[in-house]
Amino acid sequence: MMELKKPEVTQREDMGTTTETAVLAQGVEVWYGPSRSVHGIDLCLPARRVTAFIGPSGCGKSTLLRCFNRMNDLIPACAVKGSIQVHGMDIHAPGVALEELRREVGMVFQKSNPFSKSIYDNVAYGPRVHGQKDHHQLDEIVETCLKRVALWDEVKDRLKGSALDLSGGQQQRLCIARALAVGPRILLMDEPASALDPRSTGRIEDLITELRDLYTIVIVTHNMQQAARVSDYTAFLYEGNLVEFNETQRLFTKPENEQTNDYITGRFG
Amino acid sequence: MKAASSARDSVPVMVTSLGLVLVLLMLGMVIWLILSRGLAAFWPQRLDRLEMKDGSVLLGEVWERMATPEGGRLRLRVGNRELTGQDILLLDESELRASTRPQDAVLVERNENGVFVGWLDGLSGPGVALSGDGPALRERLDASLDAMEDLDGALRDLQEDARRLALKRGRWEEKLEQGTQGDERAQLEGRVAESGTRLAALESQLDSLRAAADLWHLRMRTADGGTAELPLLQVVRWVPANELGPLGRTGVYLARLWDFLGEEPRESNTAGGVWPAIFGTVLMVLLMSLAAAPLGVMTAVYLHDYARQGVVVRIIRLAVNNLAGVPSIVFGIFGLGFFIYFAGGSLDGTLFANRLPEPTFGTGGILWASLTLALLTLPVVVVATLEGLAAVSPATRMAALALGATRWQMIRQVVLPNAMPGILTGLILAVSRAAGEVAPLMITGVVKLAPSLALDGDFPFLHLERKFMHLGFHIYDLGFQSPNVEAAKPMLFATALLLIVIVLALNLTAILMRNHLRKVYKQAAF
Numbered sequence: 018m019m020e021l022k023k024p025e026v027t028q029r030e031d032m033g034t035t036t037e038t039a040v041l042a043q044g045v046e047v048w049y050g051p052s053r054s055v056h057g058i059d060l061c062l063p064a065r066r067v068t069a070f071i072g073p074s075g076c077g078k079s080t081l082l083r084c085f086n087r088m089n090d091l092i093p094a095c096a097v098k099g100s101i102q103v104h105g106m107d108i109h110a111p112g113v114a115l116e117e118l119r120r121e122v123g124m125v126f127q128k129s130n131p132f133s134k135s136i137y138d139n140v141a142y143g144p145r146v147h148g149q150k151d152h153h154q155l156d157e158i159v160e161t162c163l164k165r166v167a168l169w170d171e172v173k174d175r176l177k178g179s180a181l182d183l184s185g186g187q188q189q190r191l192c193i194a195r196a197l198a199v200g201p202r203i204l205l206m207d208e209p210a211s212a213l214d215p216r217s218t219g220r221i222e223d224l225i226t227e228l229r230d231l232y233t234i235v236i237v238t239h240n241m242q243q244a245a246r247v248s249d250y251t252a253f254l255y256e257g258n259l260v261e262f263n264e265t266q267r268l269f270t271k272p273e274n275e276q277t278n279d280y281i282t283g284r285f286g
Numbered sequence: 287m288k289a290a291s292s293a294r295d296s297v298p299v300m301v302t303s304l305g306l307v308l309v310l311l312m313l314g315m316v317i318w319l320i321l322s323r324g325l326a327a328f329w330p331q332r333l334d335r336l337e338m339k340d341g342s343v344l345l346g347e348v349w350e351r352m353a354t355p356e357g358g359r360l361r362l363r364v365g366n367r368e369l370t371g372q373d374i375l376l377l378d379e380s381e382l383r384a385s386t387r388p389q390d391a392v393l394v395e396r397n398e399n400g401v402f403v404g405w406l407d408g409l410s411g412p413g414v415a416l417s418g419d420g421p422a423l424r425e426r427l428d429a430s431l432d433a434m435e436d437l438d439g440a441l442r443d444l445q446e447d448a449r450r451l452a453l454k455r456g457r458w459e460e461k462l463e464q465g466t467q468g469d470e471r472a473q474l475e476g477r478v479a480e481s482g483t484r485l486a487a488l489e490s491q492l493d494s495l496r497a498a499a500d501l502w503h504l505r506m507r508t509a510d511g512g513t514a515e516l517p518l519l520q521v522v523r524w525v526p527a528n529e530l531g532p533l534g535r536t537g538v539y540l541a542r543l544w545d546f547l548g549e550e551p552r553e554s555n556t557a558g559g560v561w562p563a564i565f566g567t568v569l570m571v572l573l574m575s576l577a578a579a580p581l582g583v584m585t586a587v588y589l590h591d592y593a594r595q596g597v598v599v600r601i602i603r604l605a606v607n608n609l610a611g612v613p614s615i616v617f618g619i620f621g622l623g624f625f626i627y628f629a630g631g632s633l634d635g636t637l638f639a640n641r642l643p644e645p646t647f648g649t650g651g652i653l654w655a656s657l658t659l660a661l662l663t664l665p666v667v668v669v670a671t672l673e674g675l676a677a678v679s680p681a682t683r684m685a686a687l688a689l690g691a692t693r694w695q696m697i698r699q700v701v702l703p704n705a706m707p708g709i710l711t712g713l714i715l716a717v718s719r720a721a722g723e724v725a726p727l728m729i730t731g732v733v734k735l736a737p738s739l740a741l742d743g744d745f746p747f748l749h750l751e752r753k754f755m756h757l758g759f760h761i762y763d764l765g766f767q768s769p770n771v772e773a774a775k776p777m778l779f780a781t782a783l784l785l786i787v788i789v790l791a792l793n794l795t796a797i798l799m800r801n802h803l804r805k806v807y808k809q810a811a812f
Binding site for chain 2: 086088091093115116117118119120123124126128130131132133142143146147179192195196199
């Protein structure tokens, strides 16, 4: 059995219990044609915690994130090696339906990308794709998800209005609601606030904090303060390698690795 | 960009602006020509009485005055084809002694033999015998023309009834020939016999109506002093050309315009209307769109979203682009060979074998013409759709896929709606091209005069095998195939104008639809 970098979860007192594993990655490599951008990463992400991936641009953190719902499959020249298990299920096993995997592992992108449909149809899109046709059920899902991202009060009177008329921050929250609507257990966020103003960023961060008890959240961020504010665990990646993975507080106060220390103190990156 | 161009720049500015000026000038000339001639085609002209030096007297519309070294030349439309044999004359002004504009001259439009110009001289019919022009005659003439119109309507209805009955009877007879037996045979024979008597009754009814109509005549006095009896049934309207004020002339103009749009052509297309050609053009464009749009969109979606991008796809794209430049007549010949001879011939052999050797689909028809044009416009649709698909951001596609949508769900629910403006742009271009195309149609089903529309009340209502009329071909026919080119000229310009208006209207509809969709599916602003 390979030795995995698993954070010392027992030290956390606020959560109390030991956590189950949401994502277990072993020896994950990602190749873009002949070049390797992720070099054999072993990682274990605890369920219902917020984990942040930090690191300089091009370190492979977004690429690694996209492995978890197999979005890298869309890039023709991209090949993923190694094993990834999501809640115990090998996502590269032959019988795995991508649609089901993505239902389990939702994703929020860097730039808000609502469909040019109404607010309601945006949130209802996922459930509809998965066969939900009942209007009452859909109404309920839309309301619950919009409430969960604290958007309900702002949009409840114009659910039929275009999603593109919302502000940037609202659009991003809508995208989060849309991702939640299919009922995922894991939510991947690829720099979800990097295109937003500070106030909207604050709201997204509050939202992550509120969602942490319900979902396993993995967030890629450039912003170290953000990682420190919202995450329970932080992984520092550098040049395709996992340099350090630890509790956020530990990683930012007492990094074990020299490179980590250099990065968080702003000496490079 | 404003007045800042330096002296060194003035030559290129002049040269390039000259290009623009030339282009605008030529476009302006074309538009002016078609607009002025097309719009003036139905404007009632004045009638002039010309006394020639050789003693003859002519009455007609002066259509044109041409300057020549020897003086002027006049193009005079004298009508009265059955008397003079030539309804348009060229006259040297030097031959002219005097010209007057008689107030009471009248132009009569007829169903046959073109117009008649002269003076009203009498009206005869059962119980009516008026002679000499006057208010009494004119009043009576109007009333009689109304009656004739009713009678004409009744005649047409009867003819239509007879035609339908004959059609049904033909089907029953066909069944009998196929050897139906037993009760059904007896029933069919009974029907055939009964319809025979009914047809005979209809015929005799028609004959008596025609005989009643033939009793009515309008007597006209011509410029040279003779008289002529015009069967009143042939008279469409009479125009007191020199008495009409602006309002009256506008009325005549509108009535003629209405006839032009709604009536069938007569006198080998030089008079009457172009309704069948309008109908044929629009129906053909619609059928073409129905074929080209789905096929083009399907092709583009496969090329853009499913096919593995590589050399093969690049070659196919290049080929599609180049296909747009193939001369349209080549598509026409392909349509003739593939659609008509091969597909149509096979269809006839399997489905309509009992009608052979008379071809049903094995000859030109609106279906094959539409499909040929669909083929011709397919590259345009494919290229525009590809561009539309490329314009849908990858982020939007990712969003759908990340929610667990399948590729097809993503394409159908997210990508295609967003690409719709692009697809419609392609369709607009395709429609513009198809509506104006003539060459491929000439060998795939367009005719000078189609006996019936492709859409009517007879089962199965849409007759895709029928030949059809088309405005573009109509223009060609009027301009170059007409037995009476001079007389066809006003119709020619009016038809050209109408074709432009129809293409414009089709385009405008598509553009409005596209703009509406653009509003609905605007791309994310962030």
